[in-house]
Amino acid sequence: MMKRSICVICVLLALQLVAFAQDQQFANLGDFKLQNGGVIRNCRIGYRTFGTLNSDKSNVIVVPTWAGGTTDQLKSNFGPGRLIDSTAYYVVAVDALSNGVSSSPSNSRLQPRMRFPEFSLRDTVATQHELLTRVLNIHHVKAVVGISMGGMQTFQWLVSYPDFMDKAIPIVGSPRLAPYDLMLWQAQISALMRDRDWKGGNYTANPARALDFAFGELLLTTPADYNRRKTREQVFADLEKAGKDAHRFDANDKIRQVQAMMQLDIPLESAKTVKAKVLVVVAKYDHVVTPGPATEFATLLGAKLLTLDSDCGHLATSCESRHLNEAVKDFLN
């Protein structure tokens, strides 16, 4: 009886340790110098870990977040049969700058709102490199894997730190935004900045949440997919709900992340410097990260290319997750 009780406690403790590891953690990087000469004061980077680090630290996979996303939202991608099997790998998921968790306009005490400096995805990746090398004492990883803006950071990792990883998988990411992508992001931040409530970033009511939602509805999948899933009545109910549901959205955070994406421009020549093996995943009907630049870079790298072709567009990573997860698993093995 006693023995069995202890065992139950052991299990509960073990589960709690796993739960703790998955909890939000932070690294303080101090004043962080940016490529453009600016500084992020008291730079703080959020992260979570999943799984167990090998004794020789050979099973680390770094996963940066997508635009507006957090490591909390990444959780469901880790586990047996998921995008990355965290029973085999030690996943370090990192919150990108300006996602509202890591240093951002919405949470910086010394550089609040639009006083938060413009930065690039090269800076974002540099914060992750510091986290790994200086805080977690990890100097080489098995792979970097990212979705969407996480995929853009993955391309940046490949050229910023070519010796750091064995493999890399940018998924519906891009080494540089295509003209269409630039137009859609510029339109979104212009709409935010012209909103009557934005007030140079000094808003009390968070502006244009409904419009931000609408851009997502229009572009994250395809018109054919949207019309199949929605009724005419739902359109208005969805918009009304989005207008009220502003709590997880900060306009200034979004503006700074979008500016970072728009500045991304990895030169074609730098493909020569890449050392890792790369699997590039694109979605044929992706209307957010159109697949041209990633496809071109994959050719230059001689990388494997997986093209998802459902009409789910940018969300093909969900709709075709079984296909994607299999391909990622095979490539990592």
Next chain:
Amino acid sequence: MMKRSICVICVLLALQLVAFAQDQQFANLGDFKLQNGGVIRNCRIGYRTFGTLNSDKSNVIVVPTWAGGTTDQLKSNFGPGRLIDSTAYYVVAVDALSNGVSSSPSNSRLQPRMRFPEFSLRDTVATQHELLTRVLNIHHVKAVVGISMGGMQTFQWLVSYPDFMDKAIPIVGSPRLAPYDLMLWQAQISALMRDRDWKGGNYTANPARALDFAFGELLLTTPADYNRRKTREQVFADLEKAGKDAHRFDANDKIRQVQAMMQLDIPLESAKTVKAKVLVVVAKYDHVVTPGPATEFATLLGAKLLTLDSDCGHLATSCESRHLNEAVKDFLN
């Protein structure tokens, strides 16, 4: 010599008469009662005619304008080898309500700006019916042909006045907006109405012209087509130019026309009442007027269906004009 001189003068006069006919004309309909109980005060409808009316008035084709468009912009569609051969037909092109030529928020003296009442496309078509029957004394037409919002009006003509035409060709139009289309229009007018310069419609600087332009760039064709035509640099040059180029755009006019489109909802049952022969033209990758509802209505009508399938999307009517013009010509003969 004398005879020859007279002949030259005759030709010049004849050409001038044709030019006069194509000039902007107006019909005053007085106070025009709307379906919703409202009234457009001193309602004025713009129109232009092309070609020559037969003695038995059997060659009339009515062509309503697209959203934001004018009969001036329709001109290039009329002539030998064009969409409608105005050497064979007498074209009456009509300016839709709130296009800035016919009665609109921007030009109404008694009901300026947002005091201009909301109306429907059923009202818009009713103004055209009055113009034809009461002003031009035309009581039956060969056909109604319209592109985009002109196609929506064509569907409305079919059910409002089923005995009025022999044939009808709605081109990239719709009997009702699909969920995707509702979302995109609602997003556009919300952005206009939340713009810091809109001020309840009482603006001095016309708001959000660049954003309006951006929606067009993102949705009028497809991402693949856009990326083929544009460079990254052009995106910003185009947006800057659009921001300055506000003279042909009025936010309030647009809002009222968009509201009319969003209210359009021709019941499926009314397909039974249609008497005309119909050719429905849709574009497979149309991201502005998605083709579902028009295709469904075509099936109910037993109508001919032409599907344009280039990646020009909504602008397939230009990209595939040769194919379209041939089909229209064959159908009208």
